[in-house]
Amino acid sequence: MPVEEFVAGWISGALGLVLGHPFDTVKVRLQTQTTYRGIVDCMVKIYRHESLLGFFKGMSFPIASTAVVNSVLFGVYSNTLLVLTATSHQERRAQPPSYTHIFLAGCTGGFLQAYCLAPFDLIKVRLQNQTEPRAQPGSPPPRYQGPVHCAASIFREEGPRGLFRGAWALTLRDTPTVGIYFITYEGLCRQYTPEGQNPSSATVLVAGGFAGIASWVAATPLDVIKSRMQMDGLRRRVYQGMLDCMVSSVRQEGLGVFFRGVTINSARAFPVNAVTFLSYEYLLRWWG
Numbered sequence: 189m190p191v192e193e194f195v196a197g198w199i200s201g202a203l204g205l206v207l208g209h210p211f212d213t214v215k216v217r218l219q220t221q222t223t224y225r226g227i228v229d230c231m232v233k234i235y236r237h238e239s240l241l242g243f244f245k246g247m248s249f250p251i252a253s254t255a256v257v258n259s260v261l262f263g264v265y266s267n268t269l270l271v272l273t274a275t276s277h278q279e280r281r282a283q284p285p286s287y288t289h290i291f292l293a294g295c296t297g298g299f300l301q302a303y304c305l306a307p308f309d310l311i312k313v314r315l316q317n318q319t320e321p322r323a324q325p326g327s328p329p330p331r332y333q334g335p336v337h338c339a340a341s342i343f344r345e346e347g348p349r350g351l352f353r354g355a356w357a358l359t360l361r362d363t364p365t366v367g368i369y370f371i372t373y374e375g376l377c378r379q380y381t382p383e384g385q386n387p388s389s390a391t392v393l394v395a396g397g398f399a400g401i402a403s404w405v406a407a408t409p410l411d412v413i414k415s416r417m418q419m420d421g422l423r424r425r426v427y428q429g430m431l432d433c434m435v436s437s438v439r440q441e442g443l444g445v446f447f448r449g450v451t452i453n454s455a456r457a458f459p460v461n462a463v464t465f466l467s468y469e470y471l472l473r474w475w476g
C-alpha cells in the first residue's frame with residue numbers, strides 16, 4: 189500500500205489547519221451561541237475579551253489530529269482509487285479515473301476519516317466554546333483546562349461513548365461531502381489543464397479552494413447539527429437524538445439554522461484547502 193499519500197496528507201493537513209483555525213473558532217461560536225450578532229461582532233468580542241489568543245483556542249490538539257485525519261482522508265482516497273482503477277497517483281494524469289470512481293473513493297475516505305475525527309472534533313468544539321478570558325489570579329478556572337483534561341473529563345462524566353457524541357452526524361456529514369470535495373477538485377483541475385499534464389500551482393490553489401467551499405456548503409446543515417449534538421450533554425441533555433436536534437432547531441430558529449456559519453465556513457475553506465491541495469500535490473511530485 190503506497191504510504192506517500194498518507195504522509196503527504198499528514199503534512200498538508202497541518203499546514204492548512206493553522207491558517208484556518210481563527211475562522212473555525214468564529215464559526216463554532218456562531219453556530220452554538222446566541223450572544224453574537226454576526227461575524228464581525230463575534231470577532232470584535234473575541235478580540236476585546238480574550239485577545240488574539242482567543243482565536244487560537246483549542247488549536248494545538250487539532251494540529252496533531254488534523255495531521256492524522258487528513259492522512260487517513262488522502263491516504264484512503266488514493267488507495268481506494270488504486271483498487272478501483274489500478275492506477276497509482278503518478279499514472280492518474282495520463283489515465284484519469286472516471287468521476288464515479290473519484291466520488292466512491294472520496295466517500296470511502298470521508299467515511300473512514302469521520303471515525304478518527306469524531307473524538308478530536310468533540311474536544312475542539314468543547315474547548316472553543318469556553319468563553320472565559322485568559323486565566324487571571326483568583327478567577328475560577330474554566331471547566332476544561334486543556335485537551336487532555338477535556339478528554340479525561342468527558343470520559344469520566346459521560347462515559348467512553350461520550351467521546352463519540354455527534355459521531356453519527358459527523359459521518360453523515362462527511363461521507364458524501366468528501367466525495368463532492370474530490371470531484372470538484374479533479375473537475376476544476378481537468379478543466380484548466382491541457383490533457384496529460386500536471387495542473388499548474390495556480391490551478392491547484394483555485395481548484396483546492398473551490399473544492400473546500402463546495403464541500404463545506406454541502407456539509408453545513410449537518411455541521412450545525414453535529415456541533416449542537418457535541419455540546420449537548422455538557423450540562424443537561426436537551427436532544428433525544430439527531431432527528432430531535434434537527435426538528436427542535438428548525439422549530440425554534442427556522443430553516444435558516446441549517447446555514448449558520450456558512451459564510452465563515454467558506455471563507456475559511458478557501459485558504460485551508462488551497463494550501464492543503466498545493467502541498468499535497470507538490471510533496472507527491474517531489475517524492476514521485
Ligand SMILES: C[N+](C)(C)CCCC[C@H](N)C(=O)O
Pocket residue numbers: 201204258361362365366369400403404407457460461464
Ligand atoms: C467534507 N468536509 C467539507 C466536511 C471537509 C472536507 C475538507 C477537509 C479540510 N481538512 C477542511 O478542514 O476544510
